[in-house]
Amino acid sequence: MSLNKNLLTISSFAPEARALRKHFESRFANPLTVRPDRFVWDYWNVPDQYLSLRTPAYEYFPNKLYRQFHERLVLWGRRTLGCHDVSPPWLSLYINGCHQNWHADVPHGPWAFVYSLTPWQSRKFTGGETLMLKPSTLTFWESFEPGTALEQNQIMTKVPARFNQLTVFDPRVPHGVARVDGTMNPLEGRLVIHGWFMNPRPYIEGPLSTTELQKKMKEGWLDQISERVEGHALHGLITLRLRVQASGKVSNCVPLTCTLKPVGPSDSFYNPFAEPFSIRSLIKQMTAEALQWQFKKHKSSSEITLPLLFSP
Numbered sequence: 001m002s003l004n005k006n007l008l009t010i011s012s013f014a015p016e017a018r019a020l021r022k023h024f025e026s027r028f029a030n031p032l033t034v035r036p037d038r039f040v041w042d043y044w045n046v047p048d049q050y051l052s053l054r055t056p057a058y059e060y061f062p063n064k065l066y067r068q069f070h071e072r073l074v075l076w077g078r079r080t081l082g083c084h085d086v087s088p089p090w091l092s093l094y095i096n097g098c099h100q101n102w103h104a105d106v107p108h109g110p111w112a113f114v115y116s117l118t119p120w121q122s123r124k125f126t127g128g129e130t131l132m133l134k135p136s137t138l139t140f141w142e143s144f145e146p147g148t149a150l151e152q153n154q155i156m157t158k159v160p161a162r163f164n165q166l167t168v169f170d171p172r173v174p175h176g177v178a179r180v181d182g183t184m185n186p187l188e189g190r191l192v193i194h195g196w197f198m199n200p201r202p203y204i205e206g207p208l209s210t211t212e213l214q215k216k217m218k219e220g221w222l223d224q225i226s227e228r229v230e231g232h233a234l235h236g237l238i239t240l241r242l243r244v245q246a247s248g249k250v251s252n253c254v255p256l257t258c259t260l261k262p263v264g265p266s267d268s269f270y271n272p273f274a275e276p277f278s279i280r281s282l283i284k285q286m287t288a289e290a291l292q293w294q295f296k297k298h299k300s301s302s303e304i305t306l307p308l309l310f311s312p
Contacts, residue, residue: 006170006259007132009159013076013115016069017164021117021191023061028186041093052098052177053186057091057193069193073115073166079205081111081168081257082239082307083197094128094190099179102131105171109196110237110259110309112171116161117191125182128190129158130167132175161190170259171196172235200237200309206302208244208295213304216293225286225308232277233312236260240287242304248295253287260310 014020027038040060041053058066070089077083087109105112114130136143137155158178159167169175180190202213236259243252260279286308 006135006173007157007159008168010166010168011162012164013166014069014072014164016065016072017117019065020061020069021119021163023065024117024191025187049101049103050099052100053093053095054090057089060091073113076166077111077197078203079305080239081197082200082203082237082305083109083111084199084201084203086113086197087195089193089195091191091193093186094177094180094192095186095188096125096181096184097179098177098190099127100175100177102133102174102176104174105196108171109198110170110200110307111168111197112175113169113195113197114159114161114167115193116163116165116167117193118161118163118189120160120162123190124185124188125180125190127178127180129160129178130169130175131178132157132159132169132173138173161192168197170236172259172261200239200307202307203305204302206244207298207300208302208304212295213306216295221286221289224289225282228282228285229277229310232262233264234260234279234310235263235312236310238283238286238308238310240290240304240306240308242290242306244293244295244302244304246298246301248297250291250293250295253290255283255287256305258283263312 027035040055042055044054045051058070060066061069070086073089074084074086077086118128133156134154161167177190183189202210204210204213238258238260239256241252241254241256242250245251258279260282262277262279
């Protein structure tokens, strides 16, 4: 994921996709059959905001099958985002008229996800894309060009809900789901598993312990970061990937993700001579200093996914 991106899509995410879809289809195969497991959907209607059918994903699918998918999702979040867990995911179904109007999910988790079980290529409906405002829209006046017209594609991004695609995005960015039109058949609707990646904390693969890592971070590194950001209202998450050799030397440190943003009025608005704060320089300094770390020796190397959460 690029440091400048608040959106990531991964194709062919889970080998469980076909089995999950097959189980969904089996429940709706014969609409004349009365089975208890058909009566699980909540008609979620918040006027002018949300309209869909939803049910807890972890209760809808067979336990073993869903657990395999869930563990895959959680492990991906730990390795890539530094988020230890996911919120209890929803399984949502969108048929004719279903939609989500513009909103933002600030308190739920630093990253949101949508995993699609929709046969997108053969769909019989219009709409159903995840909608996101573009960064240039969120900073509209900074890039404003008098005399230049804007249309939908310049204002927002549309993300198709392709089958077996995982879409991950910054939930602080206003987003929604385009209204689905064209089918009342649940087998032909937009079907997705969705939720939030939560609980950022270090994830270590290898013999190095969390205690060792925390001790090293407290040896001035965190204090230096605090000094650099002092006086700047920042919100978001930076995630670093470190490789520690068996000798204890850090051989590599790269940023995986960054959603860090300044919030509130810019200093330069009130003081045109103020030096702008550079998030990219901050990350460069953080990685350069982490490369100087020396841990004790272990029998093998370790990889660390290290998230740092900033809040004003």
